[in-house]
Amino acid sequence: MNADPTPRILVVGGGVSGLVAARDLARSGAEVVLFERGDRPGGRIRREVLAGVPVDVGAEAFATRGGAVSELLGELGLENEIVSPAPLGSWVVAGERAVPLPAAGTLGIPVAPLSPASRRALGLPGALRAAIEPLLPRAVGGGRGTLGDLVRARLGKRVLERLVRPVALGVHSADPAELAVSSVPGLPGALERRGSLIAAARELRASSSAAGGAVAGLRGGMTALVEALLADLGDAGVAVRTGVAVDRVEREDESWTAFDANGQQLDRGNAVILAVSEEAAGSLLGGPARSGSSSVRVEVVALALDEPRLDSAPRGTGALVAAEPGSRSAGAASPPRIVAKALTHVTAKWPERAQRAGSGLHIVRLSYGRAGNPPETAGLGDAAVQRLALQDASRILGVDLRRESLRGMLRREWLTAPPRNTSRDVSAVPVPHGVFVAGDWVGGTGLASVIPAARAAADQALRMIRETKQARTTEHEGAPRA
Ligand SMILES: Cc1cc2nc3c(=O)[nH]c(=O)nc-3n(C[C@H](O)[C@H](O)[C@H](O)COP(=O)(O)OP(=O)(O)OC[C@H]3O[C@@H](n4cnc5c(N)ncnc54)[C@H](O)[C@@H]3O)c2cc1C
Structure with a gap:
């Protein structure tokens, strides 16, 4: 490389991580080239239009914790475009049983186990069992276990089965038995400080009181950020x-x-930022092919429904699906089990989207797929997916939805980073000097995690370039004159 004073940096991946890193690099004076293999940047932030209404088929909101996303939105002049979800709360559905999700600190851990909503969700025995948790010795459930072990030991089986598991599956596509306590943002520190899970959940709870309320979105959807x-x-x-x-x-x-698959040189730079999945980063660096993909496949199915019975938002902003009690042994007469893991009632959650939809038209978004299994919709044709989604939405929303009310459907499959667990080696990709990594395998799932991680990667790259330049100058100045 010649001694060009302007550093040149290559960014691979045009999702939000790559775009944010590229912006910070360019604003610091670097020359930046960004490669995106898809037809448009944005990655897992993607807008489609369904029955005339913009629908996010990937990320639809951001966690307000930490303030990192709001700070970026402010820098981009989008502060007035931030919208809050309707304060309707969300629900948990298990078979025929649907209850509002109690106010929760993080991952469904109740902050007030004896509140009417908690008692409704857990039943009196479950609520009483959870309520004694602050009295348990700190050591109960401690150690390097999973979230599942910790919650079961401290709060009991009902909190695990009825609240934490559906939330973990819905949010992280992971069973709490697979989720390391250390992977839940803020939880290990709060637990250490408070010595109780309930107290830790209270500490972590954001100001909004409705469960699931500590998120915000953008007018017209998250693509405005892209x-x-x-x-x-x-x-x-x-x-x-x-x-x-x-x-x-x-x-x-x-x-x-950087080279393409034909061995053609694409570009050259002083440093590279890999803002792609862990597997893609490993392969770009010439690592050994990994046996089997560890990414989780999820499919989003959005339905547009002309159905005034949904005007009352029967499940608030949406619902998470818990395992049905006794579903495995259900007899032939039992209603079919709910296959989706979660449903968002888009037009109830985002009032501005309801305005765009107009009276009577509703958008609901179902998600399918859990870690370790392909989504149940994989390999099904559109007609079969439509039937399944209508059936699931009917059972989740408690409203019999007919084919005749359907105004459109769209589906989109995604690969998403596996949850970090205790057994998996998180540093499986050796990252050489001059390469910096970003993405949810580095920073944790979600925009509130990947945005700071991308900014940190850009910062590290710039620091390395500064240090190299400084070392060269010192070397040059120290060299004996001819
Ligand atoms: C259905 C769904 C819903 C979600 N909902 C939310 C939510 O509501 N709130 C939230 O905070 N988060 C949500 N998330 C998570 C969030 O979308 C991600 O954490 C975030 O978008 C990840 O951004 P990224 O840039 O790190 O990765 P990606 O968005 O995956 O971007 C990586 C990009 O790299 C490109 N790429 C890969 N390999 C190469 C290569 N070799 N060469 C060139 N380009 C390459 C890909 O095409 C892709 O565009 C959701 C995710 C999904 C799937």
């Missing part, structure tokens, strides 16, 4: 190359070169 980032990248002269898949990155002397 659009604003792209506008900024355009202003800063970042080259965004869509439809270009990087196959590998290789170090040559002090620079990094």
